[in-house]
Amino acid sequence: EVQLVESGGGLVQPGRSLKLSCAASGFTFSNYGMHWIRQAPTKGLEWVASISPSGGSTYYRDSVKGRFTISRDNAKSTLYLQMDSLRSEDTATYYCATGLRVYLGFDYWGQGVMVTVSS
Amino acid sequence: EIVLTQSPTTTAASPGEKVTITCLASSSVSNMYWYQQKSGASPKLLIYSTSSLASGVPDRFSGSGSGTSYSLTINTMEAEDAATYYCQQWSSNPLTFGSGTKLEIK
Numbered sequence: 357e358v359q360l361v362e363s364g365g366g367l368v369q370p371g372r373s374l375k376l377s378c379a380a381s382g383f384t385f386s387n388y389g390m391h392w393i394r395q396a397p398t399k400g401l402e403w404v405a406s407i408s409p410s411g412g413s414t415y416y417r418d419s420v421k422g423r424f425t426i427s428r429d430n431a432k433s434t435l436y437l438q439m440d441s442l443r444s445e446d447t448a449t450y451y452c453a454t455g456l457r458v459y460l461g462f463d464y465w466g467q468g469v470m471v472t473v474s475s
Numbered sequence: 476e477i478v479l480t481q482s483p484t485t486t487a488a489s490p491g492e493k494v495t496i497t498c499l500a501s502s503s504v505s506n507m508y509w510y511q512q513k514s515g516a517s518p519k520l521l522i523y524s525t526s527s528l529a530s531g532v533p534d535r536f537s538g539s540g541s542g543t544s545y546s547l548t549i550n551t552m553e554a555e556d557a558a559t560y561y562c563q564q565w566s567s568n569p570l571t572f573g574s575g576t577k578l579e580i581k
Contacts, residue, residue: 401510401518401561401572417569451517457530458523460565461508465517 358382358464360452365469368442378435378452378466385433386410388456392426392437394448395468404450405437419445442473477502479562479573487579488552496576498562500543507545508563509538511556512575518561522547554580 364376378390392404405426406415414426425438435452449470453462478501488494498507509522520529522538525545535550549556557580562573 400575401512401563403570403572406570415568458508458520460506461520461523461563462510462518463520463523463529465519468517 358456360454360464360466362450362452362466362469365450365471367472367474369475370443370473372442373438373440374442374471375439376437376450376452376469376471378437380433380435380452380454383456385428386430388454390426390428390435391453391462392435392450393453393462393465394446394450396445396448399448402448407435439471442471444473447471447473476569477504477564477567477571479564479571481560481562481573481576483576484574485577485579487581488549489581490552490554492552492581494549494552494556494578496547496560496562496578498540498545498547498573500545500564502567503542504545504564504566506564506566507538507540508565509547510561510563511558512561513558521560549578552580556580 359381361379368374391406394404407426411428423441427436449468451465451468453465480499482497506524510518511521512518521532526538537548559575559577561575
């Protein structure tokens with residue numbers, strides 16, 4: 357059974373850092389691109405960042421470039437999102453997601469982890 | 476960035492009624508993806524590559540469209556279909572989602 361389990365969320369002050377993790381199981385993690393997608397409270401879905409299967413290529417939305425870093429450890433089947441210089445507008449539920457049987461879409465999502473940026 | 480505009484924003488349907496949600500893209504896209512999100516839950520893929528039904532999705536759901544206009548149809552509304560629906564494209568970077576359509580049961 358495919359599982360994506362996020363962790364590391366919480367309450368953090370503006371300007372501080374937080375690192376999210378997404379533990380994957382049930383598939384060959386190193387074969388698939390992985391993604392972070394977020395959802396602010398009562399708002400819609402917003403793509404944040406993506407990483408290639410090897411980790412050699414990364415992509416970010418403009419509003420997080422230079423502040424967030426996506427990475428992966430294929431030996432541990434774990435995806436990460438290092439979030440620095442956090443802003444109130446980064447407050448959201450963060451989902452990791454992947455497309456195992458779907459190209460350019462996401463057929464597996466984690467349960468999400470809440471990040472609240474507030475003083 | 477390709478902007479996806481969904482309509483309606485909110486709608487309600489009676490059991491058995493047909494529902495259509497539209498997603499208009501600001502530029503032409505090759506394919507559209509549709510997700511269902513129930514309150515407090517993660518999004519669930521319904522339709523991929525415009526018209527292919529994801530695994531386990533009831534066949535009352537269907538997708539169609541091309542270019543800049545796409546739609547999701549629920550052939551006969553059921554109470555369990557009450558949710559928010561999102562379209563998504565990745566024909567062009569960055570990947571974008573529509574703003575969502577909230578579907579309620581009458």
